[in-house]
Amino acid sequence: MNELIIDATVENIEKVTEFVDEQLERLACPMKAQMQIDIAIDELFGNIAHYAYNPEVGSATVRVEVMENPLAVAVTFIDHGVPYDPLAAKEPDTTLSAEERQIGGLGIYMVKKSMDDISYEYREGKNILKIKKNI
Secondary structure (H helix, E strand, C coil): CEEEEEECCHHHHHHHHHHHHHHHHHCCCCHHHHHHHHHHHHHHHHHHHHHHCCCCCCEEEEEEEEECCCCEEEEEEEECCCCCCHHHCCCCCCCCCCCCCCCCCHHHHHHHHHCCEEEEEEECCEEEEEEEEEC
16 A cells, blocks of 8 residues: 655645556556546545635545555545535436536546446545545
8 A cells, every 4th residue: 555645735736646647557557547537536536625725725645555456456535624515415417418417426426437436435524535446
């Protein structure tokens, strides 16, 4: 397991993505799976940066774990910000046109659809969101 502790700011999304991509490249992760994970990082870490500590800045921990049988990677995002379960949000109605849809919710919806597993818990004052992708 590899771990990065970093300020939860929008400017650090690129550093988090690079950190995770380094681990994925060691696994010879297919480009499609890597791109899906990168999009998930952008959405999830971006949400932490925007909402967890607003207007302050706090830290976030990003953990990368490799699992075997089947080969998979799990990325866990941990912050001490405001409790928020993005999985509890109502899914957007994708049958509506963009103009008719309510704002928000599409990013987490895309993450749910592109990952093989996603879980959330609030424990010991921490938001813990974990995504898993089989590779």
